[in-house]
Amino acid sequence: MGTPLVFIILAIVAIVAAIMMVTSHNAVHSALWLVLNFSTIAVFYIVLNAPFIAMVQITVYAGAIMVLFLFVIMLLGAEQLRGPGGATGGERIQRFVAGVLGLLLLAAIGLMLFTTEGTGTAVASLPTLDSSPQALGFALFENYVFPFEVTGILLIAAIIGVAVFSLRKTKKRGEQA
Amino acid sequence: MTVTVEWYIALSVILFTIGAVGVLVRRNAIIIFMCIEMMLNSANLLFVAFARQLGDIDGQVLVFFVIVVAAAEVAVGLALIVTIFRTKRSINIDEINLMKG
Numbered sequence: 142m143g144t145p146l147v148f149i150i151l152a153i154v155a156i157v158a159a160i161m162m163v164t165s166h167n168a169v170h171s172a173l174w175l176v177l178n179f180s181t182i183a184v185f186y187i188v189l190n191a192p193f194i195a196m197v198q199i200t201v202y203a204g205a206i207m208v209l210f211l212f213v214i215m216l217l218g219a220e221q222l223r224g225p226g227g228a229t230g231g232e233r234i235q236r237f238v239a240g241v242l243g244l245l246l247l248a249a250i251g252l253m254l255f256t257t258e259g260t261g262t263a264v265a266s267l268p269t270l271d272s273s274p275q276a277l278g279f280a281l282f283e284n285y286v287f288p289f290e291v292t293g294i295l296l297i298a299a300i301i302g303v304a305v306f307s308l309r310k311t312k313k314r315g316e317q318a
Numbered sequence: 319m320t321v322t323v324e325w326y327i328a329l330s331v332i333l334f335t336i337g338a339v340g341v342l343v344r345r346n347a348i349i350i351f352m353c354i355e356m357m358l359n360s361a362n363l364l365f366v367a368f369a370r371q372l373g374d375i376d377g378q379v380l381v382f383f384v385i386v387v388a389a390a391e392v393a394v395g396l397a398l399i400v401t402i403f404r405t406k407r408s409i410n411i412d413e414i415n416l417m418k419g
Contacts, residue, residue: 163339247332265320
C-alpha cells in the first residue's frame with residue numbers, strides 16, 4: 142500500500158532533525174530539533190503497533206526530559222556558547238576522524254544488511270501483537286517484576302542524588318556565614 | 319518494495335551513527351548529552367521493531383525500562399553539569415580537564 146511512502150517520509154524527517162540537532166550552533170535550536178526527532182520516533186512506534194510506548198515516549202522523553210534540558214540550557218545561558226564553527230587545527234582533525242569512523246560504521250552495517258538474506262516479509266503484514274496497556278502490564282508484572290523493583294530503587298537513588306547535589310552549595314554558604 | 323525489518327535496522331543505525339558522531343564532534347556538554355539520548359532512542363526503535371517482527375511483547379517492556387533509566391540518567395547528569403558550571407563557569411568539555419575543583 143502506501144507504507145513505504147509513510148516510512149520514507151518519517152525517516153527523512155527523523156534523519157534531518159538528527160543532523161540539524163548535531164550541527165546547530167544554538168543549543169536551544171538543538172533541543173527543539175531533538176524534540177522533533179523524538180516525536181517522529183513516537184509516530185514510528187504507532188506505525189509499529191506500540192501505541193502505549195508511543196505515548197510514554199511523548200510524555201516522558203519529549204515532555205519531561207527535553208523540558209529539563211531546556212531548563213538547564215536557559216539556566217546556564219548555554220545558547221551563547223560557541224558552536225561547532227571556528228575550529229582549531231586539532232579540532233579539525235578530530236572532526237575528520239569522527240566522520241571517517243561514522244562512515245565506517247555505516248558501511249559495516251550496510252554491508253551486513255545487503256549481503257545477508259532478508260526476512261522478505263513486510264512488517265505491516267505480520268500478525269499484530271497485543272500491545273494494549275493490559276498486555277504490557279501482564280508481561281511487566283509476571284516476568285519482569287524484579288527489574289521493575291530495581292528501577293524503582295534506581296529512581297529513588299537518582300532523586301536523592303539530585304537533591305544532594307543542589308543542597309551542598311547552600312549548606313556551605315550557611316557554614317561560612 | 320515492502321517495508322521489511324531491515325529498513326528499521328538501517329534507520330536505527332543511521333540515527334545511532336549521527337548521535338555517535340555528535341558525541342565525538344561537539345564541545346558543549348549539554349549537546350553531547352542530547353546526542354547520547356538520541357543513541358538510546360535509536361536502540362528503543364530497534365527494540366520496538368523487533369517486538370513487532372517476532373510477535374513478542376518483551377521488546378516493548380524493555381523499551382519501558384530503557385526510557386526509565388534514561389530519565390534517571392538525564393536528571394543526575396544535568397545536575398552534575400549544573401554543579402560543574404557553578405565552579406568552572408563553562409561547560410566546554412575541553413576546559414573541564416582538572417580532577418580537582
